[in-house]
Amino acid sequence: MTAPGLPMTVPAEGLPARVRIHEVGARDGLQNEKTAVPTEVKAEFVRRLADAGLTTIEATSFVHPKWVPQLADAEQLFPRIADLPVDLPVLVPNERGLDRALALGARRVAVFASATESFAKANLNRTVDEALAMFEPVVSRAKAEGVHVRGYLSMCFGDPWEGPVPVPQVVRVCRALVDMGCDELSLGDTIGVATPGHVTALLTALNAADVPTPALGVHFHDTYGQALANTLAALRHGVTTVDASAGGLGGCPYAKSATGNLATEDLVWMLRGLGIDTGVDLGRLVATSVWMADRLGRPSPSRTVRALSHQEQ
Amino acid sequence: MTAPGLPMTVPAEGLPARVRIHEVGARDGLQNEKTAVPTEVKAEFVRRLADAGLTTIEATSFVHPKWVPQLADAEQLFPRIADLPVDLPVLVPNERGLDRALALGARRVAVFASATESFAKANLNRTVDEALAMFEPVVSRAKAEGVHVRGYLSMCFGDPWEGPVPVPQVVRVCRALVDMGCDELSLGDTIGVATPGHVTALLTALNAADVPTPALGVHFHDTYGQALANTLAALRHGVTTVDASAGGLGGCPYAKSATGNLATEDLVWMLRGLGIDTGVDLGRLVATSVWMADRLGRPSPSRTVRALSHQEQ
Incomplete structure (x- = not known):
């Protein structure tokens, strides 16, 4: 019995030719670990992700260490990976975080807003509009420095x-x-x-409000197993930026039921099958997630990682 | 924090209004258990599935007990559930199996073919055409009796x-x-x-060979996490019959890497979100899968079952 390491490629109509995967495992994944991962392991993880062909790897977060002690080593980590020929966006919650990121030469930053008052309160201890007001000077200063800014929107x-x-x-x-x-x-x-119709409705409404599809990325969680079907709906709408987490690492520490980022491997399997270029070598990526799972001492929740690593045994 | 027991309903264009779920957990799921489940537990499982609103529940298999000892109690099980107001198809591998099923009053039977020589040999110890020849009299006799016949096609x-x-x-x-x-x-x-473009290509080729979409059901496995995205592609093609297994029970005993039937709950979550009618009460279905998981002594692999039962704790 041979191991099918890749799906058969059969394109579908109306989908983009290329998708940029925004890899969040090193930040969104590792910030949810109970114990902080050693800095050298994080650096090696990012390096292996880059070797696997990922070109946008969210590296760390410049939030106050009191709130996310798992990423308290941002100053130590970033210089170790800054030589990689990939984009390394970092999370910055406020101007202090932006200062720290800029001092290290970060060229891409992200702010983290909420669509709901409850989560803004839980995550940022602010109203939605207070949080936006906090981000305003962060974004304008970053833009003045020629830095690319991503805006995460939760819930x-x-x-x-x-x-x-x-x-x-x-x-x-x-x-x-x-x-x-x-x-x-x-x-x-x-x-x-989310379900696919809801995804399409939101994207359509954003276009109607003059937010163009090329400015939109999607970030789905697999809590109810819907992430890949939702991604397919987003691709049909023309979205070409998809967030995913190697091995399915992570979730959200402030929302109990928020488990299961879309696994990058499950996404790559589908995109490869659809003939959509990502630049990712699935075998190397699976090997990276297996390596990271060994470091963390528990198996990856990604079905593709499980299937392919099982077959490699 | 409240538990979102159902997704928000936002329909999408070009999808069917109603889907018939062909529930395979009691047969495809339980035939893969290492230890046979007691007949009374199987009967109660089918009864609870019917109470949850499923209308097509594959009940058991009339294969020789030597091959599938887990379902050796077909004669004992079927009469215990025959009163349910639902369709109860059963698997029949040959004329002997058909005789047994007809003797009990079965009105829906299914044969089990393979698209590949390797699997025909492994599963049926025949070539593809020898297997078809074996099914021919089964199907013609069933049709002569006015019995509905489903043809499974593996691989x-x-x-x-x-x-x-x-x-x-x-x-x-x-x-x-x-x-x-x-x-x-x-x-x-x-x-x-499979990936979504492959699904669409097969369905399109079948239509071109005069096999109409209403005669086609899809049976996806979640081995690489693709089942729901593939289902969405099939729905877009007009397919209205989708196989799924309560709690994600089952797989295939003759193919090592064949794990993970699409979980009925994950399917119902998506369909409910899309406003596609299934008649299924998701809360009751989850409760049934939790009950069955307790009988089997291990948690359900369905993400929706895990998410909803976690919240109920």
Whole structure:
């Protein structure tokens, strides 16, 4: 019995030729580990992800170490990977974080907003508009420095406290982030409740509010197993930036039911099958996630990692 | 924090209004258990599935007990559930199996063919055409009795020994099953390697060979996490019959890498979100899968079952 290491490629109509994967495992994944991963392991992880062909690897977060002690080594980590020929965006929650990132030469930063008041309160201890006001000088200073700015938006589909999130409410915050100067948005389904029609409806409403599809990335969670079907709906709408986490690492520490980032390997399997170019070598990526799973002492939740690493045994 | 027990409903264009779920957990799931489940537990499982709103529940298999000892109690089980107001198809591998099923009053039977020589040999110890010849009298006798016949076709996308399976090879066997009198086909991605473009290409080729979409069901496995995205592609093509297994039970005992039937709960979550009617009460279905997982002594692999039962704790 031979191991099918790759799917058969059969393109489908109406999909993009190329997708840029925004790899979040090193930041979104590792910030949720109970114990901080050693800096040298993080650096090696990012290096292996780059070797596997990922070109956008979110590296770390310049939040206060008190809130995310797992990423308290951002100053030590970033210089170790800065030589890699890939984009290394970093999270910056405020001007202090931006100062730290810029001092290290970061050329891509991301702010982290919420579509709902409940999550803004839980995650940032602010109202939605207070958080936007906090990000405003961060974005304008970054743009003045010629730095690319991504705006994450959490709870775009449902919220654990508020339930379904109305599309116009999400559009309003997206519009504010774009007006502020964000180059790109990442629409987060933080608790994984979205379904494909909801995805298409939000993207359509954003276009109607003059937020163009090339400025939109999607960030799905597999809490209810919907992430890849939602991604397919987004691709059909023309989205070409998809967030994923190697091995399915991570979730969100402030929302109990938010588990399971879309695994990069499951995404690459589908895109490879569809003939959509990502530049990623699936075998190397799986090997990287298996290596990281060994470091973390538990198996990857990615079905593709499980299937392919099982066959390699 | 409240538990989102259902997704927000946002329909998408070009999808069917209603989908019939062909529930395979009691047969495809339980035939893969190492230890046979007691007959009374199977009967209760089927009863609870019917109470949850499933209308087509594959009940058991009339194969020789030597091959599938887990379902050796078909004669004892069927009469205990025959009163349920649902369709209860059963697997029949040959005329002897058909005799046993008809004697108990079964009104829906299914034969189990393979698109590849390797799997036909492994599963049936016959060539593809020898297997078809074996099914021919089964189907014609069933049809003469006015019994509905489903033709399962395994390895429609990839085969663990042969790799990718050419679409024309699958179409040939499908055509033979339809010519023989099968009312419905179930296109099986037994090892889970399919991707959405491949699904659409096969369905399109079948239509071109005069196999109409209403006669086609899809049976996806989540080995690489692709089942729901593939289902979405099939729905877009007009398919309205989708196989799934409550709690994600099962796989295939003769193909090592064939794990993970699409979980009915993950499917229902997506369909409910899309506003596609299934008649299923998701809460009751999750409770049924949690109950069954307790009987089997291990958690359900369904992400939706895990998410919803976690929240219920």
